[in-house]
Amino acid sequence: MSQNQSINDPKVLIALDFADAQQALEFVTPLDSSTCRLKVGKELFAAAGPEFVRQLVDLGFDVFLDLKYHDIPNTVAKAVQAAARMGVWMVNVHALGGRKMMQAAKAALDEMEHKPLLIAVTILTSMEQEDLAEIGLAGSPRDNVMRLAALTKDSGLDGVVCSAQEAADIREMVGKDFCLVTPGIRPAGSDINDQKRIMTPAQAIEAGSSYLVVGRPITQSKSPANTLAEINASLIHY
Numbered sequence: 001m002s003q004n005q006s007i008n009d010p011k012v013l014i015a016l017d018f019a020d021a022q023q024a025l026e027f028v029t030p031l032d033s034s035t036c037r038l039k040v041g042k043e044l045f046a047a048a049g050p051e052f053v054r055q056l057v058d059l060g061f062d063v064f065l066d067l068k069y070h071d072i073p074n075t076v077a078k079a080v081q082a083a084a085r086m087g088v089w090m091v092n093v094h095a096l097g098g099r100k101m102m103q104a105a106k107a108a109l110d111e112m113e114h115k116p117l118l119i120a121v122t123i124l125t126s127m128e129q130e131d132l133a134e135i136g137l138a139g140s141p142r143d144n145v146m147r148l149a150a151l152t153k154d155s156g157l158d159g160v161v162c163s164a165q166e167a168a169d170i171r172e173m174v175g176k177d178f179c180l181v182t183p184g185i186r187p188a189g190s191d192i193n194d195q196k197r198i199m200t201p202a203q204a205i206e207a208g209s210s211y212l213v214v215g216r217p218i219t220q221s222k223s224p225a226n227t228l229a230e231i232n233a234s235l236i237h238y
């Protein structure tokens with residue numbers, strides 16, 4: 001597969017976890033918007049703001065605005081509408097914000113002309129059972145993820161963020177029309193960093209992931225374009 005081969009519905013969402021717009025733009029400039037999508041998270045958004053998100057959208061990229069809203073329903077409803085006005089492709093909230101918050105967010109987006117996909121983070125991929133116990137959540141990460149994924153679907157959202165290790169069970173529970181976005185993706189041999197519940201790109205898609213969030217394995221690579229092309233090539237049969 002050539003580095004620039006365009007893909008129908010790119011599966012890789014590159015996490016642009018950079019300190020400022022200039023670094024992010026240098027990284028993005030050689031990328032082809034038909035081979036990946038981009039995720040803007042809290043660090044870059046705090047530094048570069050809505051203007052930079054609009055710039056990425058204007059460059060032709062599908063942007064996942066990953067601000068993981070978790071607040072009272074009215075505040076989250078207004079926040080997802082502001083995200084929609086930036087033209088983003090996907091936006092997220094924390095499922096731990098509860099049914100009323102998720103339903104308010106969904107209803108708010110239904111009023112918008114441009115409606116991004118709305119997904120909910122279940123349990124962060126950096127958390128293990130002991131971390132959950134410490135904040136009063138009984139059961140395994142998997143138990144909690146399954147419960148929150150069911151609540152998210154029932155609240156009318158488009159999908160969840162979860163670890164690929166839980167994707168197969170969730171896929172079985174929710175059926176095919178629910179979006180599973182999985183971070184904690186590590187190509188064989190790459191550093192795990194602070195992630196705990198990880199899988200390779202091909203394993204994750206095999207398990208039922210719809211989209212893969214990949215940050216440092218691509219952004220810290222000596223050749224990001226090659227690493228992206230290798231990941232895309234490993235997914236060509238799916």
Ligand SMILES: O=C(O)c1cc(=O)[nH]c(=O)n1[C@@H]1O[C@H](COP(=O)(O)O)[C@@H](O)[C@H]1O
Pocket residue numbers: 015017041066068092121123124125126161162183184185193195213214215216217
């Ligand atoms: O919502 C997310 O994207 C997210 C949820 C989660 O449970 N775990 C998780 O790692 N993420 C994000 O996915 C990205 C993973 O980056 P890397 O670990 O560098 O691949 C980061 O931008 C995280 O903020």
